[in-house]
Amino acid sequence: MSNNFKSADLFCEYYFTWIMVYKKDAVRKVTLNKYFMTYQWIIKLAPKLKLFELNRITYQQLLNDYATCHERQTTMDFHHQLKGAILDAVDEGLINRDPTRKAIIKGKTPTEKKLKYLNQFELHTLLSSLSLTPEINWDWFILLLAKTGMRFSEALALTPKDFDFIHQSLSVNKTWDYKEGTGFLPTKNKSSIRKIQIDWQTVVQYSTLVKNLPEDEPIFVKGRVYNSTVNGILSRHCKQVNIPEITVHGLRHRHASLLLFAGVSIASVAQRLGHSSITTTQKTYLHIIHELENKDVDLVMRSLSSLN
Structure with a gap:
């Protein structure tokens, strides 16, 4: 993928290509859809973010923005789905250092889910x-x-x-x-x-x-x-x-x-x-x-x- 991308390219475009190369036909459809949902959130929260701009601060801000309307566990899942692509971009020299290191996972307080069951x-x-x-x-x-x-x-x-x-x-x-x-x-x-x-x-x-x-x-x-x-x-x-x-x-x-x-x-x-x-x-x-x-x-x- 490094031959097709430069550090000045958009992160959202890199992430979409990464999904198509590494995840399509490799994971179940329900899992693939979760990756595409993460891609949609990148477009919504950071549409102009470039690969070389990804550092610990910009990445943490992306997580924080996502966490404002999601529970902590959902934010953790979002983080894990981003991390694989970002580490590959680091390996390819598109990002200088791993921006996901020591990321703080935040999120809304989980709503109390009362299970319905019969006596x-x-x-x-x-x-x-x-x-x-x-x-x-x-x-x-x-x-x-x-x-x-x-x-x-x-x-x-x-x-x-x-x-x-x-x-x-x-x-x-x-x-x-x-x-x-x-x-x-x-x-x-x-x-x-x-x-x-x-x-x-x-x-x-x-x-x-x-x-x-x-x-x-x-x-x-x-x-x-x-x-x-x-x-x-x-x-x-x-x-x-x-x-x-x-x-x-x-x-x-x-x-x-x-x-x-x-x-x-x-x-x-x-x-x-x-x-x-x-x-x-x-x-x-x-x-x-x-x-x-x-x-x-x-x-x-x-x-x-x-x-x-």
């Missing part, structure tokens, strides 16, 4: 209202999400071959591209490839359901699938039985909270959900962990008082 009675009420016919339908899909905590795209990609009924397990090793309709895709990350244990009732039900279905074809996908369609079906069920409305992703949260309250370790919950690290699980379910800690304190106090 155990409400979940039982919901599952009792499902129409579990002899043929596969979206109600069977909802039941499976509630019992496994899988992501929407992971459950869509399930084939009869993924069920191991003898060992009561389910293999998650791919996703279904419901957004673009291109078929099977890799999982979100390496940690998402996993085996999920399933209960004997689910084994009995699904062994009959998938018995005569093609081994390598998705069980639930019949034509184009939309997240909003399944959310609509779930919402109608919630209304019918007069419980709080949740989304299919809310079923994943409910599954995790059920395990945590039952005393399952955070490490086991993280593995079952396919989180890349325990930290992700801790951050997502911090409020539940705090509730459990309060219960532990009560238990400790009761135990100590019995020593008199």
Whole structure:
């Protein structure tokens, strides 16, 4: 790229070319779109910034401007997407020194995100209202999400071959591209490839359901699938039985909270959900962990008082 660019050229133009050379056809479309979104922000915040003008101050100012309307984590992602291109420009001699060194990441205070999930009675009420016919339908899909905590795209990609009924397990090793309709895709990350244990009732039900279905074809996908369609079906069920409305992703949260309250370790919950690290699980379910800690304190106090 150094033969095509000079230090007096615009940074935004260099960044666009860098995306096309290094990222196009090398990353998933959703990731590529994030790079293009970063490119749009460069045009908006620093359209006239030239490569030779990139130093620690001008770069920090770019980050600060972005951070005024984004949370800190989003600003961190913005920084990481810029850094790769900038370091390449340094290697090519277009920028004298690394301007990203010791960058300070700022951002708006994150809005409190309260997870919507059902209590155990409400979940039982919901599952009792499902129409579990002899043929596969979206109600069977909802039941499976509630019992496994899988992501929407992971459950869509399930084939009869993924069920191991003898060992009561389910293999998650791919996703279904419901957004673009291109078929099977890799999982979100390496940690998402996993085996999920399933209960004997689910084994009995699904062994009959998938018995005569093609081994390598998705069980639930019949034509184009939309997240909003399944959310609509779930919402109608919630209304019918007069419980709080949740989304299919809310079923994943409910599954995790059920395990945590039952005393399952955070490490086991993280593995079952396919989180890349325990930290992700801790951050997502911090409020539940705090509730459990309060219960532990009560238990400790009761135990100590019995020593008199």
